[in-house]
Amino acid sequence: MQSKNSSTATATMDVEWKNLEKLLTQAMHCTEDSYKSFIKVAMLAEYPIINFFQKDSIGFYEDMMEQSRMFDGADHRHHGLMLSAYAQAVTNIEGDIRKGIAYYEKARFILSAKGTPVDMASLYQHLGWNYYKTGDLNKSQQYLQEAYKLEEEGGMHTNVVMCQTLSILGLVSTGMVE
Incomplete structure (x- = not known):
């Protein structure tokens, strides 16, 4: 009820x-x-x-x-x-x-x-994810590191975009080791 x-x-x-x-x-x-x-x-x-x-x-x-x-x-x-x-x-x-x-x-x-830096960080993160999905781990890592750099410089530590970037970077790093 x-x-x-x-x-x-x-x-x-x-x-x-x-x-x-x-x-x-x-x-x-x-x-x-x-x-x-x-x-x-x-x-x-x-x-x-x-x-x-x-x-x-x-x-x-x-x-x-x-x-x-x-x-x-x-x-x-x-x-x-x-x-x-x-x-x-x-x-x-x-x-x-x-x-x-x-x-x-x-x-x-x-x-x-x-x-803005937030626009670019989000965009780089999306590009990193898409390149990860295509299997291009080097390009994925490059974009994700650019996103992380902007997030770090911009003090976006509480921004969900930074959390997602770090999460995807973890996936990429794991894939590169395998």
Whole structure:
């Protein structure tokens, strides 16, 4: 038997879920005025969008790549972040690691000039993971060490990205020894 609180939470979540699905499909029609709101959602909610709205997330990030290119320019930080988010979606949802790497590399070109240290650490960590999955342990280690260096210099010791980087570095190191 469900409690009143869990029933209320489930009903609320059902309504909010539909609102979020609607939001993701509206992104393709955003205007220059509404774009800023959509780009904030795309950047701040990348993890839940990709993990909970798998079917819609690839289209959402495709749309946001186009919108960021159109409204901010192809060399703007937002565009680099959308390339990276799209790479994350195709890697995790479609399992297309090579396509993910290609989009991460495009993002790296932009973010190396326009991104923050956190942007770059996250990007390097994702590249390291994808190269690990392809079996290219040397390239994986190179990117993960770059991520770790940025995380260490930036004092990101409590950041989940640093924990993930160290975890993946452990896998890579183990694979290199075997």
